[in-house]
Amino acid sequence: MVLYPSGQAGQADGLPRPALVIGHVHDESESQIVEFADDLSTAVLDRATGATYPLNRDRASTEQFLQAFDEYIRSGPADAPPMTLTAEQAQNLIARFQAGKITPPKPRPRPVPHRTRVKTLRHRLHEIDPDALGVEHWWRTPLEEAENGLI
Helix, strand or coil: CEECCCCCCEECCCCCCCEEEEEECCCCCCEEEEEECCCCCEEEEECCCCCEEECCCCHHHHHHHHHHHHHHHHCCCCCCCCCCCCHHHHHHHHHHHHCCCCCCCCCCCCCCCHHHHHHHHHHHHHHHCHHHHCCCCCCHHHHHHHHCCCC
């Protein structure tokens, strides 16, 4: 999810309520983040169907939710990037490492256990905007994915 800097919003078209486009989820052409003019609540707009899915009571809460998910992800184990190398490339990489031209990454702090990370995330989200965790709200899916260890 990407939120545009304040002041860079564009008008959202085709909605029953006036709204500004303040960001997007994956791609601007698929899902946009909108802020409704009447109550300043935020929602995800599915561009293909025109359906909206509530996010938060306001932009500040949406930003705080994103921060909470960022902290959840950063407190977990580091992702090891996949590498596919030929035998020659692997030998070259090993030689460069042995020559000191490649240094291992600095160790990250010990990851927080998954159950603790999810509990902290859920608590933090509830403190920020408890209504945003309702069944009809967009955040329900990413929270479920976090609980299942998918993110």
